[in-house]
Amino acid sequence: MKKLLAALLLVVPTLAIGDENVRIFERADLTFMEQRKPPGDSEHGWKEVVLPHNWHRHLPRGRTLQAWYRLQHVIEEPSLRPQGIYFAWLPMRDLTVYVNGEKIWRHSDQYAFGVTRSAILVSVPDGLLRKGENVIHMQAVGNATWFHGIPRIHVGDALSLSSKAGVRSLLQGQMINIVAAAFGAIGLLSLWLWFRGGRDPVLFWYAISGISLLVATALWHLTLWREDAGALRLALIFLRYNGYMMPLLILHMRLAQIKIPWLEVLLWAALVAAVASIGTVSAWQSPAWIGWGILFGALPLVLTIPLLRSHELRRQPAVILLVVADFVAALMNLPARALRFGWIALARPLLLFSV
Numbered sequence: 001m002k003k004l005l006a007a008l009l010l011v012v013p014t015l016a017i018g019d020e021n022v023r024i025f026e027r028a029d030l031t032f033m034e035q036r037k038p039p040g041d042s043e044h045g046w047k048e049v050v051l052p053h054n055w056h057r058h059l060p061r062g063r064t065l066q067a068w069y070r071l072q073h074v075i076e077e078p079s080l081r082p083q084g085i086y087f088a089w090l091p092m093r094d095l096t097v098y099v100n101g102e103k104i105w106r107h108s109d110q111y112a113f114g115v116t117r118s119a120i121l122v123s124v125p126d127g128l129l130r131k132g133e134n135v136i137h138m139q140a141v142g143n144a145t146w147f148h149g150i151p152r153i154h155v156g157d158a159l160s161l162s163s164k165a166g167v168r169s170l171l172q173g174q175m176i177n178i179v180a181a182a183f184g185a186i187g188l189l190s191l192w193l194w195f196r197g198g199r200d201p202v203l204f205w206y207a208i209s210g211i212s213l214l215v216a217t218a219l220w221h222l223t224l225w226r227e228d229a230g231a232l233r234l235a236l237i238f239l240r241y242n243g244y245m246m247p248l249l250i251l252h253m254r255l256a257q258i259k260i261p262w263l264e265v266l267l268w269a270a271l272v273a274a275v276a277s278i279g280t281v282s283a284w285q286s287p288a289w290i291g292w293g294i295l296f297g298a299l300p301l302v303l304t305i306p307l308l309r310s311h312e313l314r315r316q317p318a319v320i321l322l323v324v325a326d327f328v329a330a331l332m333n334l335p336a337r338a339l340r341f342g343w344i345a346l347a348r349p350l351l352l353f354s355v
Contacts, residue, residue: 021079022086022156022164026051029070038098038137039068046070054149055142065093065142073134073155083124084158085136088168090120092148094141099128101135119169121161176217176240183244183325184214202318205251209325213244235279238289242296246271248325252303255319256310270295300326 030053031045039045049055055067085097085105095107105122136155142148154161187210194203220236249267253260274292278285304326307313314320 021081022154022160023073025071025073025153025155028053028150028153029072030055031068031070032066033068034066036139038070038101038135038139041135051153052149052151055140065148067140067142069138069140069150071136071138071153071155073129073136075129075131075134078129078131079157082126082158083129083156084161085122085124086154086161086165087120087122088151089118090150092140092142092150095150096139097122098137098139099124099134100130101137102128104128119165121158121165123158180214180217180240183210185210187211187214201254202251205247205254206318208247209244209251212247213240216240216243232279234285234289235275238278238292239275242274242293243271245296245300248322249299249303251322252300252307255313255316255322256303256306258306267299 027048028051029046030049031039031047033039033045053069085099087095090107092107096103097105102125104125107120136153138150140148140150154164187207190203190210191207194200194207197203216236216239220233220240246267250264252258253264270292274288274296277288278292304323307319307322
């Protein structure tokens, strides 16, 4: 624990302190022109937007999911050090980056098409950024079944940006894996104690909850590099966030001594229906994600009420651990809803959220 606190004390200053060799763009120009090459400055349609920008909320009627962003980067004296462009997060299907008209990077050339990544650092070839005005164009392709947008953009010293990307990747990009591994370890330990301790039903459902989160996360990772697994990947993402909720809900009922067999069957049927509707490409895919997510996010809070109302139950370690699990589940689900509706910024350090 002391080592973890010491690491966090080192990380927080890194996130807070700026770098004079890095420029943070909080505004950009936007257009929805459909073309493969960067639109010219004289062409109409550019408008200034504030970053981060959730452009799925501002998409004109009849337009595709393609947008162009433009940055005007003025350099007084070119640096001899390597330069880079840093994106804290890219929730979109694809992004192509141009510097002064030259293509330098494409998201789908590095990762499977449609995979959201955190802490992306794009290297700028030496000599491409020159003294005076430089223009950076970004061709972004959105996702029809998911929110999409672009964060604040950092341009400057590649070494400084690499350090920032490493911290971001650790805290956000890897947090879901750390949480899954921790819950999986708790689940395996609970299963071992269940075998050794007389088949306690509470331990059994703790085991199922933790192991199910670990398995869902592992299955999701297996689909990352398959471009034909779009709908399947979306269903597995839902399972990663909500699949383990089902044994968690039954654990609530066991601790509160609520025995309603038909309700348990209904909950499992709801999970199957949710995965089927989200894993099927249709016009209802996005509403299904939102609706089922809200339902599975609310149910643990509802079933927590009888546990907290009992003076005897709320003092038990098992109940305290379960309430902590509910809090973690809320942190993993609420950012997705808030981002979908544009209530929070894309560039905030959401430690427990990464799609």
